[in-house]
Every structure is written in C-alpha cells, then in structure tokens.
Amino acid sequence: MKAGQWDPKQQKVVVNDIPKPSPSPTQFLVKIQSASLCHSDLIMDMRPDYPVTLGHEGVGYIEAIGPQAEGKGFKVGDAIGFNYFIGCCFECEGCMIHNLRCETGNQRLQGFAVDGFFAEYAVVDWQNAVVLPSNLDMSKTAPLFCAGITSFHSVDSCELKEGQWLAVIGCGGLGQYAIQYAKAMGYKVIGLDINDSQLEMAKKVGADAIFNSMSNKNYAEEVKKLTDGKGVHAAAVYSASNAAYAGAPDVLRTGGLLMVIGIAPKPLDFITTFDLTTGRYRIKADSTSIPQRMKKAVDFTAKHSIQPDVDFNKIEDLPRMVADMHAGKAEKRQVVIF
8 A cells, every 4th residue: 555654764755655554453444535734743753763654633434343343333434533542551540631641651653653644544443433423524524633623622621601702822723723613612712823824714714803923013912902901711822832822821811721732842931830829820731632532522523514724635745745834835734635
C-alpha cells in the first residue's frame, strides 16, 4: 500500500510502498477514507530513526476485526473515527485523565512513534474508535479527530452561559472549529489573531467581532468596550505562541477563565500566584482527551453540521502539503483522500 512517511535519513517526506498492516487481537484494520494534516505533524524530532507513516487525524471503514474486538458494538463496514493513542490499557486511573498518562507505559502516538493515517490502511485499537453519524461528510471529517474534538472539549469546558462572551485567540483550524461550536452553544465570540486572512475566516464561520492583535494596538481596550467595559468571560488560546498567551489576561474580565489549549514552546512566565489568589482570572486546560469523551463531541458536531473548509489532495501531494504548511501557505485544512 502507499503511505506518506517521514524519512529521517533523507530529512524529508516521501511516499513509499509498504506492507499492509495486520490487526492485533484487540484492533481493527481500517481502510482509510481520508486523513488530514495538523501543525503538530511538522514536529519531526518526536519520530524514530527510521521511516514512519505520518498523520494522526483520520477516518475510514472497518475492514477486519480482531477476535478480542468482536462484540464491542462495531461491525465490518462501519464508518469510524478514532483517537491516535495506541497501546494504552484505556482503563487505569491515568487513562481516565489522558491516555499519555497510562500506567502501563505502553502508550504511543500514531503518526509520531508508530505508523499513522496517511496510508491506505491502518490499525486502530477498538477502544479508540467511534461510529460516525451518517450525515457527516467523511471527506471533511478527519480533522474532527484532533482539532475538532479538542476545540469542542475546550469550548464545552469554558463554564459559560448562553449570551456570554468567549475570546478565541488563534483563528486557525482549531480556532475556526471553536467559533462554530461556541456559536452553536449560544455564546458571543470575539476572534483574535495576527493574520488578517485567518480573521476573515473567523468572521465567515460566525465570529461576532474580530481584532488583529498585532496591527491594532488598542485591541484590548476595544474588546472591553464591546463587552460592557469588563472583558470576556472566557478566553481560549488555540495558538502555540507564548505572546498569544501573554495577551490573554488583558481581554478577560475579573474572575474570567483562561483556557490553555495551544502547546507553547516555553513556560507561561506571566502567571503569578497573586493574580490567581486574588481572582484576576482562573485557569483550566483541555485537549483531545480520552476516547470516552469522543461521542459527545461527535454527536454535537453532527447535530449542528459543523465541518471545516478543506482542500482535497492525493497522497502524492503530501510532501507539498507539508512544505506549504511550513511556509504558512495553508489557510484551510489539508486533507488527503484515498
């Protein structure tokens, strides 16, 4: 089968012919329908010293079921999406928090440590899968299984009431999903970014107001003016930039919630214990999380027909897709159709 892989010797993405995988007793063999490129796929230093198939956002159809995965509510031919953690026990106290915290120590990331989903076939632990509602377009649904689910969880955890204000900081793929979820939940949304084209997309998908936090030096004051002079009730940071986090408290009202989503390269050194103990703002975080939380996100997505703008590609396009993302040219989600 064809697979898009990172080759550490050549230091580039290549398309190779590799053997079709076989499922273990607890796995499904999945015929991949589509897989999408995420910014974290560009992190090559997390990978082994041999070629590994890229991609951790995918959807497909069950082709074969391992004997220990029989009778778990799935059947051959089901359209499924799946998380990208593999080898976990999915049951321990750590796995109830995040599968990277599995107490067995056997957890690995598909698309990073082991083969992922930019391939014609992949294996998936049955505990990681969810059957997809029929009204979701499979060709656009792969990004749901990282960006979308992360965005849903983060908005759902913001503790907001209908009509309250959410600032979405970073209006790329994650942020655009978050805006759509927030509007479907009845919140008012402000999009903040330094990229005007991303801000236009934020407006297109439903943001009530947008501000360029680089070119508009008074954006924080304007945000507060728009929100009764107090600031937003919650600010969710989807950017991986330390600067994006540093500016977030300035748009929050007293006691507002700072949601940590984007993984910044350095510690958040603006946080002080005084600010926290005196209630300047509160802090929470969320992520792709665990398979047990996926169904709520998938069902909400289907109910409100929330799907991203995507560009469709072939597996042979993957090297170019990665180069475009590196160069900041990819404004839509980049999806490979098999």
